[in-house]
Amino acid sequence: MTTVDWDALRARARELTARAYAPYSHFPVGAAALVDDGRVVAGCNVENAGYGVTLCAECGLVSDMVAGGGGRLVAFTCANALGERLMPCGRCRQLLWEHGGAALLVDTPAGIMTMDQVLPQAFGPADLDHVREDN
Numbered sequence: 752m753t754t755v756d757w758d759a760l761r762a763r764a765r766e767l768t769a770r771a772y773a774p775y776s777h778f779p780v781g782a783a784a785l786v787d788d789g790r791v792v793a794g795c796n797v798e799n800a801g802y803g804v805t806l807c808a809e810c811g812l813v814s815d816m817v818a819g820g821g822g823r824l825v826a827f828t829c830a831n832a833l834g835e836r837l838m839p840c841g842r843c844r845q846l847l848w849e850h851g852g853a854a855l856l857v858d859t860p861a862g863i864m865t866m867d868q869v870l871p872q873a874f875g876p877a878d879l880d881h882v883r884e885d886n
């Protein structure tokens with residue numbers, strides 16, 4: 752069982768808020784996570800004049816993990832510009848589910864929770880596999 756240095760992850764997430772590109776919302780977000788091989792990956796939000804094209808901090812984080820060699824997310828935290836814990840948006844919970852699954856630890860304002868508490872009855876790869884196996 753990997754031990755999680757939550758203070759270091761939170762500090763990294765807060766650091767990443769300073770890199771955010773958020774000229775439209777003025778709401779910088781930073782995210783950091785521990786990968787199962789011990790790497791720490793991170794991301795910040797990157798907005799766009801086409802507002803809907805905005806990339807959440809979690810998108811950058813997942814890209815950092817995949818481009819850096821892949822793996823599974825073990826522990827995740829997200830921060831606003833004040834360094835406060837921030838819950839990932841609905842779309843990003845789906846993104847995190849794909850790469851961390853039910854056991855991923857999520858740092859919430861209400862304490863550390865598992866991904867299946869944060870996204871109950873999630874749709875995911877197992878749903879696709881289930882139908883594929885029957886066909």
Ligand code: THU
Pocket residue numbers: 773776778779780795796797798805806807808809838839840843
């Ligand atoms: N945002 C994130 O980066 N992650 C989230 O989980 C919540 C929202 C960003 C998107 C947008 O740039 C800004 O926060 C305001 O919604």
